[in-house]
Amino acid sequence: MTIALIAGSGMAGRAAALTLRRVGWTGEIVLVGDDPEYPYERPPLSKSVVVGTADMSKVIKPAPEVYEQERIDLRRGVTVTGADASAKTAELSDGSTVAWDALVIATGCAPRELPIPGLDRPGVHRVTRLDEALEIQAVLATGPKHLAIIGGGFIGMEVAAAAVAAGHTATVLEAAPEPMSRPLGLEVAERVLQWATDRGVVVRAGVGVEQVSGDDIATGVRLVGGEEIDADLVIVAVGQTPRLELARQLGCVEVVGGVQVDAGMRTSVTDVYAVGDIAAFPSTWADEDRIRVEHAAVAIGHGQVAAEQIATGAGLFEDIPSFWSDQGDLTFNVVGVARPDDEIIWRGDQVLPACTAFYLRNGTLRAAFSVGDMKTLRGVRKLFAAGVSPTREQLGDPDVDLAALAAAG
Template sequence: MTTSSTFAIVGGGLAGAKAAEALRDNDFDGHVVLFAAEDQLPYERPPLSKEYLAGKKTLDEFTVEAAPWYRDHNIDLRLGTEVTAVDAAGHTLTLPDGTTLGYDKLLLATGSASRRPPIPGSDAAGVHYLRTVDDAAALSAALKPGSTLAIVGAGWIGLEVAAGARGRDVNVTVVETAAQPLLAALGAELGAVFAQLHREHGVDLRLDTSVQEITTDDGKATGLRLGDGSTVGADAVLVAVGAAPNIALAEQSGLAMGDGGVLVDASLRTSDPDIYAVGDIAAAQHPLFGVRIRTEHWANALKQPPVAVAGMLGGNAEYDELPYFFTDQYDLGMEYVGHAPEYERVVFRGDVAGREFVAFWLDADNRVLAGMNVNVWDVLDDVKALIRARVPVDPQRIADPAQPLSAG
């Protein structure tokens, strides 16, 4: 590409910033324009429900690059600017003021938004969602010692906020329609571990329970009315029922869609050869598993952009990283790696009651699909090797802490 080429990046989160970094690291000297819908410099999102909410990190500490970096690397960073349309055939973007910008290559990194279920009262004052740093600041201000927080949803965000709130002496009730927390992400076996964890720390965890209404008084949330007719009083309510990928631009531009996102190959190229997609919106063909995988986790936003940039610059690269995520709740720290939407059994290695163990998700042939280390460190590479081997393991052997973690 020449210095007259324009590469546009739509999405001002971690993925967008990492793409800009990768372009300059690969000596692209053309015009790079990065559109960010928020007024903030690109930042990482995991701390919003973890260290930021706990008061352990400031925004500057998880901002990807300080403002001078964009200037020094000649990145045309346009904060508070949301692209309204993509003309794939004409290679142009439409901006909020009606002007257009031409591009040679385009990267979509538009991320996700908080899902907003049609619960009566969900737009009342005192009802919080958590996606941006402004959301996190507003929620943090509401978490006063001795106050009460009701959380709708026992997924990652809901549970991380519950842990942070309990650390600030806030009374917490979590309501979840499923039989266990994190059921879709981890299954019933590990969901039970997290249920026990939160109950031990004083969370009122209500499973198999629906929310019929967020109750209000004079326009302000006062709690929840549940499916059984009972109520939960609260000073603040957090709705944390998952994220919805921001795919409107991709759909409007005529790109192939599926699996809840934008269909991309292993190089992260869409159905249009000049448009790539990364992060939450990318339903990417995975070379190891042979299926499309779309995950809304930090690791993809961090590691997919360099692969996409390689393709944008005319090279060949494939994204074959194993899906990865982590959490820290109370005294439980864990890392999960792999992909196990369907599994035959879970094998535990170590002390589950003491929350110091490794869990493995196996298929019917005893191949390891995924693994999770809980307060056991320096085993992640071994777990990854087991997953990549794609060969049967002896369940009794991997369950024995005295045996090395290896296939066979």
């Protein structure tokens, strides 16, 4: 019997397991994840789950019985503690040894550690895992609360916007002077930030957090300089770092902070694949020879391609990187990869909640940020697929049909 061992049951690992069966692979699948829950969608955690509006059947999926039906040996709360590339074996934290034929490393990221005293106190929450998001949900369900959110990235802003929309108050504390400007660029980030502050989210940018306040439980945070921000709960959302220990143990080549893979998600080690957040993959969007993307849609695509490779020896990851963020009543989609120093072209004089910004690098279209304008977003996908980059004037003119430009070549 052939065995595929998948280390990590997040978005990429789950996709790999399910895809192996979907394409008719008949070998044994061992899906190992340190999370005690059944695999779930990670994006809703910081949005609908924390405020309790999520349909949980759309969060924990597929339904738990599917793993048995599909003969996927899901081991929850278990990690791969060691692996040997030449013997093709792995030791698991449940004491078992798995002799694998194919190994998919889908270990994702670990939350970044902050050197701040008091983060281990009750009342300090993270939103990385489902159990953590449900803890926040339980607190918010008891009545209006004030949240102090350390970190003004997408996750922090999503939690803040969702909480404020649900009747709570939130103060976001961001060390950088311009929240979200690294992934979105300053001009676009400013509009998104304005939307949130107009709805009541308080954003304090360029501030350092010195410590979590309170004796036994967190009562807020103290900023560098001494100012106290009182809060009923403190949420830490300051980014994450790739978990590379297993890949390192196997001797996988690393590049741009991740595990180097080819378009078939193969690492430098035979029969070892890397997918999701940790995978540094070839892409036309890569500034160097590989790029790493920490977004759900890319992770799922990686998992699918690794599974196709294992099952059939074919399949390449060629998707256009994309992600979305739901911040309260604002949903935006980004297609392509934006860089903070890209040139921005707005489509006409549109403003939120219906506008599109194009990101150009050396005059070439590299990404689009879009809210409430699906037609333009679809046009951009078609432009990328066709390899067509319109002129600034064409992009800036809302009357120009981008899909038609793509079709014309």
